Amino acid sequence: MPCLGVLGGMGPAATVDFMSKLVALTPASHDQEHLPVLVASLPQIPDRSAAILGQGKDPLPALLEGLRLLNQAGVGLITIPCATSHHWYDNLSAQSKAPILHIARATAQRIAQGGHAMLLATRGTIASGFFRDELIAQGMTVEIPDPETEQITVDDCIRLVKEGRAPSANQLMERLLERADARGIRTFILGCTELPLAARGIARDGLTLIDSTLELARQAVEHGLRQGWNRQPIVDVPMIDHPG
Template identity: 60%
Template sequence: MPCIGVLGGMGPAATVDFMAKLVALTPARRDQDHLPMVVANLPQVPDRSAAILGRGPDPLPSLQRGIDLLNHSDVGVVVIPCNSSHHWYAQLSASSQAPILHIAQACVRKVPDGGRTCVLATRGALASGFYQRELAARGIDWEIPDGEREQPLVDETIRLVKAGQPEQAGRRLQQMLAHAHGRGVEVVIMACTELPLAASHADTHGLLLIDSTLELARSTVDYALHAGWNHC
C-alpha cells in the first residue's frame, strides 16, 4: 500500500509537530485506522533561507537525496513541513516519483477574502516570493514585516524555537503580533513551521493566525483518506 512520505528535519521539532497534527486530524478509533507514513528526518540539510539569500551552501542536493529515499519507500504523496524548502518546489517535484503537496497553496486556501494579511516567514522565503504569488493569484492584498523593526522579531522567534526555547520564542512572536495588530492587520500567515510552536506561548491579540503546519497536515490527511490509505 502506498503511504505518506515526509521530507522533514527542517527543523526536527517542526516535523514532530506536523506528525502530531496529522495523527490528531485522522479519524481513527484504533491503530489500524491511522495513515501509513515514512519520515526522512534530515536535520543536516543546509540552511534554506541562507541559501536563497546567497549566504550559504545550496541545500538542493541534500533535499533531492531525501526525495530519493522516499522514492525507494513506495510513497504515494510527499509533504515537506518546511516552508523555505518550497523555493525549490519545481526541482523537487521533478525528482519525486509522487506528487508533492505545496504548503503555500494549502495555507492560502484558508485566507478569508478581504482581510488585511501579513506573511511571517524566513527572510529567504519572503525573498523567494512564493507566498506572495499565491496570495496575488487569489486577489488577496498582502504585506510583510518591516525589515528594520519587525522582521528581526520573526528571525529571533524562529531561532529560539530551533534552539529549544519555545516560551522565549513566544514572547518575541507576541511583540511581532502586537505590531501587526497595531497597524490594522487581521490575518497572519505563519509561513514558517517553527512559528506555530511559538504561537502557543503568545497572546495573539485577536488576530486570525493561519498555521502552515496545520494546513499542510489537513491537506495531507484529505489526500490520503481520499486514496483510502487508512484501510488495510
C-alpha cells in the same frame, strides 16, 4: 503499501509538530485507523534561507537525496514541513515519482477570497516570493514585516524554536503581534513551520493566525483518507538500497 512520505528535519521540532497535527486531524478510534507515514528527518540539509540569500550552500542535492529515499520506499504523496524549501518546489517535483504538496498553495486555498494579512516567514521565503505570490493569487493583499525591526523579531522567534526555547519565542511573538495589531493588522500567515510553535497559546480578540503547518497536514490527511491508505494492510515494504 502506499503511504504518506514526510521529508523533514528542517527543523526537527517543526517536523514533530507536523506529525502531531497529522494525528490530530485523522478521524480514528484505534491505531489501525491512522494513516501510514514514512518520515525522513534529515536536519543536516543545508540552511534553505541562507542559500536563497546567497549566503550558504545549495540544499537542493540534499533535498533530492531525501526525496530519493522516500520514492524508493514507495510513498504515494510527499509533504515537506519546511516552507522555505518550497523555493525549489519545481525542481523537486520534476524529479519525484510521488506528487509533492505545496505548503503555500495549501495555505492560500484555505483562506477566504480577499483580505489583508502580514506574512511571517524566513527572509529567504520572503525574498523568493513564492508564498506571497500564492496568497496574492487568492486575492489577498500581503504585507511583509519591516526588515530592520519586525523581521528581526521573526528571525529570533524561528532561531529560538530551533534552539529548543519555544517559551522565549512565544514571548517575542506575543509582542510582535501586539505591535502589529495596534497598527491595524489583524491577520497573520505563519509561513515558516517553526512559527506555529512560537505562537502556540496566543489568543487575542479579532486576531487570526493562519498556520501553514496545519494546512499542509490537513491536505495530506484528506488525500490519504481519500486513497484509503488507513484501510490497507501492510503486505510488502520495499527494501531501501544503501550505497556502498
